[in-house]
Amino acid sequence: xxxxxxxxVNLDVKIIEPNPFQSxxxxxxxxxxxxxxxxxxxGVLIPILVRSxxxxxxxLVAGERRLKASRDLELITIPAIIEELSDREAHEVTMIExxxxxxxTPLEEAQxxxxxxxxxxxxxxxxxxxKTSRNPQRIRKLIAILKLPKEVLRSWDNxxxxxGHLEQLMRLPKDQQLGMYKDRLTEQHISSVSSLKNEIDNxxxxxxxxxxxxxxxxxxxxxxxxxxxxxxxxxxxxKCLNKPCFFQKQKDHLVLNWKKTKYYxxxxxxxxxxxEEVGWKNIHSILQENMEAxxxxxxxxxxxxxxxxxxxxxxxxxxxxxxxxxxHREANKxxxxxxxxxxxxYVFREKFYSAxxxxxxxxxxxxxxxxxxxxLAAIVRxxxxxxxFGETYHEGDVNAQNYIWDLKLLWKRxxxxxxxxxxxxxxxxxxxxxxxxxxxxxxxHLIATCFGADLQKDWILHEEYLKKKKKDEIIQMGKDLGIxxxxxxxxxxxxxxxxxxxxxxxxELIEIMLESIDLSGKVPKEILDVGIE
Numbered sequence: 001x002x003x004x005x006x007x008x009v010n011l012d013v014k015i016i017e018p019n020p021f022q023s024x025x026x027x028x029x030x031x032x033x034x035x036x037x038x039x040x041x042x043g044v045l046i047p048i049l050v051r052s053x054x055x056x057x058x059x060l061v062a063g064e065r066r067l068k069a070s071r072d073l074e075l076i077t078i079p080a081i082i083e084e085l086s087d088r089e090a091h092e093v094t095m096i097e098x099x100x101x102x103x104x105t106p107l108e109e110a111q112x113x114x115x116x117x118x119x120x121x122x123x124x125x126x127x128x129x130x131k132t133s134r135n136p137q138r139i140r141k142l143i144a145i146l147k148l149p150k151e152v153l154r155s156w157d158n159x160x161x162x163x164g165h166l167e168q169l170m171r172l173p174k175d176q177q178l179g180m181y182k183d184r185l186t187e188q189h190i191s192s193v194s195s196l197k198n199e200i201d202n203x204x205x206x207x208x209x210x211x212x213x214x215x216x217x218x219x220x221x222x223x224x225x226x227x228x229x230x231x232x233x234x235x236x237x238x239k240c241l242n243k244p245c246f247f248q249k250q251k252d253h254l255v256l257n258w259k260k261t262k263y264y265x266x267x268x269x270x271x272x273x274x275x276e277e278v279g280w281k282n283i284h285s286i287l288q289e290n291m292e293a294x295x296x297x298x299x300x301x302x303x304x305x306x307x308x309x310x311x312x313x314x315x316x317x318x319x320x321x322x323x324x325x326x327x328h329r330e331a332n333k334x335x336x337x338x339x340x341x342x343x344x345x346y347v348f349r350e351k352f353y354s355a356x357x358x359x360x361x362x363x364x365x366x367x368x369x370x371x372x373x374x375x376l377a378a379i380v381r382x383x384x385x386x387x388x389f390g391e392t393y394h395e396g397d398v399n400a401q402n403y404i405w406d407l408k409l410l411w412k413r414x415x416x417x418x419x420x421x422x423x424x425x426x427x428x429x430x431x432x433x434x435x436x437x438x439x440x441x442x443x444x445h446l447i448a449t450c451f452g453a454d455l456q457k458d459w460i461l462h463e464e465y466l467k468k469k470k471k472d473e474i475i476q477m478g479k480d481l482g483i484x485x486x487x488x489x490x491x492x493x494x495x496x497x498x499x500x501x502x503x504x505x506x507x508e509l510i511e512i513m514l515e516s517i518d519l520s521g522k523v524p525k526e527i528l529d530v531g532i533e
Contacts (some may be wrong), residue, residue, distance in 0.1 A: 002498045006046065011058060013070050016050060021091040021115065022098075031456035032204065035340040036069045044070060047079040051090055058082070081190050084092060091119055096131060107157040109144035117143070130519035149178045152185075169199055171227055184440075191442055192529055198421050198441040204239040205246050207306040212253035246273070247307055264304045266314065268292075273302040273318045275384075276458055284317040284324045291331035312384050325354040329522050362507055372422045373414050379429045381438040388432055389413075393425065455528055461519045466510045474509045475501045483521045 009510065026343055048063025060067060061083070070078045085093065095112045098104050104112075116128055130134050140397065145166045146153070153167060155161050165185055169177045184191045185200060204224065207214055212527040217223050222242035241247040254272045258264050263272065273283070283304055286292055291316055295301040300319025302314045315322045329346055366373055380403075381387045390400030393413060403410050433439070461481075464476060476482035483494075484501055492512045505511070 007082040009080055009082060011050065011080045013067065013075060013078050015058055015059055016067060016078075016080075017059045018063060018095055019090075020062075020064075021094045021119075022064055024193050032065060032069065035065060036072060039066070039069050039075075040073055044075075044078050047081045049093065050080050050082055051085045052082055054344075059090075059167075088120065089266045093130065105113060105157055106163065107153060108144065112147055113139050113323065114143050121188065130260065141167070147174070151179070155181075155185065161190065162167075162193055165196055168193065168196045171200060171224075173222065173224070173242050173244070187305075191440075194529065195441040195445075195528065201239060202440075203518055204241050204243060205307050207238045207240055207246075210240075210246065210250065211309065212249045240391050243307075246261055247276070250307060250309075252279075259295075261312070264303070267303050269295065269315055270297065270299050270301050271303075273304050273316070275304055275306050275312050278304065278318050282318055283313060284321065285313050285407075286315040286317055290329055294327045294331060300455075311404070315405075326422055343421065369419050369422065372419070372426065373417065376417075376429065377411055377414050378424050379426065379433070381407070383433050383436070383438065385429055385432055386410065387428070389425075393417075396492070455530070458523060459523050459527055461513065461522055461524070463510060466513060470504050471502070471509060473502075474506065474513060477524055478509070479514055480525065481511055483517050483522065486517050492516055 044066050047067050049061040050058050051061055053059055095116055098112055117124060148166060149170055156166055169181060172180055184196055207217060222240060224239040258271050286295060300317050302316055303314055303316055304316045380386060386404035387401060390403035394400045483489055489512050496508050
């Protein structure tokens with residue numbers, strides 16, 4: 001052990017240089033005010049620690065709060081210990097002193113760990129854990145979150161968002177973190193941690209829907225199963241958290257192998273187009289066989305699908321609208337040569353409809369059945385519910401999938417509906433949309449509450465939920481909910497010949513939780529923690 005010389009002195013507060021290793025930035029609050037009051041009354045009782053540098057300067061090592069308080073009180077001198085310390089030793093002393101203080105912010109703690117490893121190398125990690133008595137996983141997480149955008153870290157440091165929010169954002173690629181933060185964690189809309197997790201899970205595509213080789217995805221950090229150990233996630237449905245990468249791989253595979261796919265065999269289109277990339281306003285469905293013949297070979301003659309491979313239009317044009325309109329008129333001429341259609345006829349009919357339809361509909365009573373028919377058709381078309389509508393409302397031998405692309409078929413079926421069936425269909429369609437990607441977790445909570453759902457009263461503890469938990473989590477939950485102290489629960493434990501709950505098997509704990517008491521109103525805190533007003 002290296003012996004160091006110590007010297008006790010009173011130093012002029014003005015000559016002491018700041019500590020370059022100090023990660024703490026905030027020196028305020030009630031604790032700091034109390035310290036100033038104590039120093040004003042009794043003076044500095046514990047000397048600060050400083051070291052002398054080669055150029056005879058004096059540099060602070062430990063005691064920054066005491067020094068700042070003394071300067072604020074305009075004291076002239078401060079008691080100090082001068083000790084011979086290297087840069088590494090000074091850094092260690094500073095860090096340990098900081099970590100022992102209760103007012104150190106988590107961000108300052110994280111920065112302290114990072115600075116230490118940058119100074120001493122990654123091989124010093126075990127030494128860092130030993131000296132700070134901190135869990136290695138906690139240190140790794142704190143260092144990792146420093147890679148998040150500064151705007152996100154400031155929000156966390158100011159107490160606006162939780163550490164759990166940061167963990168969820170870390171699941172995303174760097175170029176998507178700030179966007180998700182601004183969408184879900186700004187002052188106008190701060191999602192709960194569980195809501196943000198669900199939002200990210202719903203947003204991410206499932207790897208089972210990948211058409212490309214996923215071998216290299218097995219070890220990818222954006223694979224949800226790889227993230228499971230770090231973030232405590234379920235990996236029942238393995239997902240890709242790097243959606244742009246998944247999208248590009250899916251697209252590249254389909255373009256390269258298009259003529260080998262079932263989509264090409266069925267539709268003979270030139271290639272795929274993704275709904276997420278093209279946008280519904282740029283998709284012109286091709287419904288007539290003779291029009292398909294006119295468009296065959298054109299690079300804009302495509303099959304439109306979602307990223308997961310679900311077809312939204314078997315044959316469509318994603319090219320120039322003028323060209324599409326021209327082909328559409330040509331196809332109609334071939335189909336009905338006796339009808340003399342001209343460009344002017346089509347164009348001016350469209351202009352007429354554009355002006356007349358709003359005029360007629362907006363002057364019709366909203367309760368009119370025709371308005372409800374229009375609303376239902378608009379809902380089905382705009383939210384890709386053709387498949388659902390066909391499965392639910394198709395007639396006779398009509399293929400349910402035809403309602404996806406055949407607008408005439410869809411409208412004729414809707415026109416046959418009476419008022420009660422129409423209103424029921426609108427309601428059912430709205431439910432489909434509310435449960436889809438168009439609504440997030442928080443929105444579904446608001447909808448459920450609006451219709452009378454109450455988590456505290458309606459949610460019932462069940463086996464699927466408990467199976468996701470570890471033994472110690474189930475035991476703690478049983479304590480929190482007042483279940484395991486019940487006489488029947490204790491009798492069941494005794495019947496199982498277990499001396500204590502921690503000796504019981506997980507399956508036995510689940511049985512006790514579910515069968516020992518009426519579970520009405522016994523709802524875990526995490527279920528009730530919605531995070532929105």
